[in-house]
Amino acid sequence: MQPALHRLSSRILVVDDERHIARFLEFLLKKLGYQTAVAFDGETALEVNRSFRPDAILLDLILPGISGLDVLKSIRAAATEDSPAPVVLLLTGLNLQDLPADIMEFGVSAHCPKPVAPSTLLRHLQRHGLYGYAATRTANPGAASAGGGK
Secondary structure (H helix, E strand, O other), X not given: OOOXXXXXXXXXXXXXXXXXXXXXXXXXXXXXXXXXXXXXXXXXXXXXXXXXXXXXXEEOOOOOOOOHHXXXXXXXXXXXXXXXOOXXXXXXXXXXXXXXOOHHHHOEEEEEEOOOOHHHHHHHHHHOOOOOOEEEOOOOOOOOOOOOOO
């Protein structure tokens, strides 16, 4: 068998004031091989964004202190060519029609209503080329093909 091929994992920042949701998403993403950081309020989200430099942010809009929308605006304003803004997936209990009309202009990539199904979240991340750490093994040339043999 040939050695495994490895892909570096994407970095995901989870921002949600509902700690049980944030911790569940952190657990899930780690199990899928992502690197994670968590923030429970807007101010911490901005600090962690600067130090962690995530590839994506799962962002709740209703946060204590600085709102998720203001976090989003600050992150977009700070983006440069050398430090592009991360992919942002809104993770909110708000319905799409309840969101500010211009929210997509701030670079939101998707709206994930809470509770988000893990498969939906994973699909959104992968659609943007964001993957967890994965080992891909090449099949042994003598092994049976899929569906053939035991």
